Amino acid sequence: MLAAATGALESALTPTLPLLQRELSLTPAQGALVGIALYLTGAILLPITGNLGDRFGGKRVMTRLMGVVVVGGLVSSLAPNLPLLLLGQVLQGAMLGALPLSFIMVRKYLSQGESSVAIGVVSGLFLAGGMLGTLISGPIAEGLSRHWMFAIPTIGIVVATLLVHRLMPDDPPARSDSRIDWPGLLLMSGILLTLMLVLAIVPEAGSQPIELGALVVLLGVLVTGWIVVERRSRAPMFDLRLLAQPAIWSSYVITFAVCLGTSLSMHLVPQLLAATGDGYGFGASATDIGFYLLPGAAAAAVAGPVAGVTVRRFGSRAAVIVGVVCMMAALIAMVFLHGEIWHLVVGKVLVALASGVCVTAVVVKTATAVDHSDTGTATSLVLVIRVVAAAAGMQIGGAFLTAGTPSGSNIPTESAFVTGFVIGGAIAVLSLLAVRKLDKGVKE
Template identity: 30%
Template structure:
């Protein structure tokens, strides 16, 4: 029979790997759910008997809900436990996806989409769970895998939606596919994921969170109005002015609050502020420019004078290529960071993304050239996707990892919405007289904007603190130190049976 020491050694390491594996599955389900619905919107609109304009709110309502709930649930995770809030979020998404599939009433479906909004907080809570259990190189690899399976799940969801719709004429059965994965994720989170040990001992700033909600809703409604009617239309100007007023009042409140919803000083600090600025720029391009890829490629050279008259399949090939390469980049970032440093990885990702967008300017005339530019963009996206949240989690205070990651996700969402409205206005300003299509100069402006956004991203990341020698050495020693901790704790009667490689809470 093995001694307690030898018996406990593999248990700690395997436990940590299993927990990360369980969270990876949850991110696969999250990505699958996010990628599953967009290809089916046309069919779902017919099923619900609503117009194409109305069905756009199917995605917009979820974005609004996500923008509001991500910072709130992330902060509550720091206060009351990240697993506890992840359980609430996963149950909310389960109910929302189930109602979406089974209740063919558009108003009820919109309410269900609000319940799906907390899907966006899964990743921040999982990053906090990882960083409360493991650190150093192991944590980076784990976060890289979470991002990888999130983007991979989105690819899988997109292709699965198309495949199921071909063989299943029943839209209700088709829409049940995400429910299966979310249901398994619910079991995983309730039964197999341990709670995080760190807690923030403070009160909840409900006024601060209400301010975030009003601000985000006003901004997104204003940006939607700007995309439809221009920035100076009342439908855009009024909510955007309201957002400015609310934001100023919110900042003043947070600066005076003894327990702020978001530590404004920390967010704007020299330590992690550059990462947030980079996240905003990154989100503007990654989430804001997707529609322009489809409209440019689908344009006809004979009619518009540009584009490739691409089919939906060809367009999905290019978008899929970018997403797959982003997945590869996210998977490789921790390996590269171990060799050249995570700050260098961040800067490299920014350079690749900027170059990829500037390359479109001379190469947009051929499909091969456009694809080359897309490949460079995808690799840059992947390095940023993995390295930005990993470095943020390392620099944020231990008891604020959840809210730090939540603010990061919210800024990316906000950046995407802002850029989407800006790009719509740019194409609208470039409309050819007497037609409904934009001139090529509108797309030139978008590509230059995207490249410039990553130049700003690069400049911001120059101010991200370099890894200290202690951090680099700590990452190298991580495995050995945790092995010693596991061995030392294996024979203690008070050892935490759910502790991971970092040992039990008392070991800290």
């Protein structure tokens, strides 16, 4: 229930982003910034929550984390302007930390084969909540107001968190050493924050070259410092020796490529549905967009359990290969076929299903390739990469649309959408270069 409630709150923004852009007078680039604000906090907190969950127990950390999410939902629901809406989305981003905490508890109480399916089910419930949020946020925003589309899922999170606290058994920490690597955690937070700021500035790099260059230099310094600290720490936040395992580093590479390609291309779909160009676009309302995106959300929800069963029977490598090929085929088709609403709906379904299978497969691989004491940390980094890639994809997609909008108009050209579909597919295909390493040295 908690996974479904958090998924609903996360997805509330997607179908209503064009509506928010109109009501708050946002540019496409500002709309993309609102979209990544949630992922900003998620990227920072994911490795922290995973590490804390390994050390102190998943349930204990999760209940406290949901308190932050509830505050964020309330701020977003009451926000009258862009700055407060951004603040609310930043606080809501803490919800992403619930996933590695769930994986910790799954691995503690289930066998490896059962864990593969259970991780897929948990991921599927999160995405099922996303499906619900996609369905109800548009009608709520138009029938009541945009404020209620955040308030209603937040109420669901409050109820679900109380049930988790009351009904779930406490899980003992997987690590006997409870020391926290604060220097490593702070440096990792700085790395992710700087990286997200770089992504936010990239679309306007031409007007802010000095700021962008300074952030890139700072990012390099932080990464170097983090590596030095982790190598010297007695209780590192992330054991860098894990990266030497082919199953781990290939999972990270595949996740980045698949999620970057998916986010870039799928950010364009609601924008194309809402556009009213000459011979393209459909002028769809927020409610209509929510219904059009619903089948894709359903496919993503199904992808988790499907991936879990597929990995258990055929292995992660087979699941990823099939997913990437299907995703590539769908995006190629959307390049040529986007003149009817059903073209976009079917394309979104295929991409969501394929991407969901790929990401769940690599999460399962990562979770089962490490010791129990590293489950939260290792899987949280997969999810961090997913978040960073999703944010980067949205920014790149927003940059394509901004660059493709003629002067004096607020409607991007058709070629901007086509270019985004092409680039998204090409990036996803690059993940196949790392697939052959996915099963090396580890038994499913």
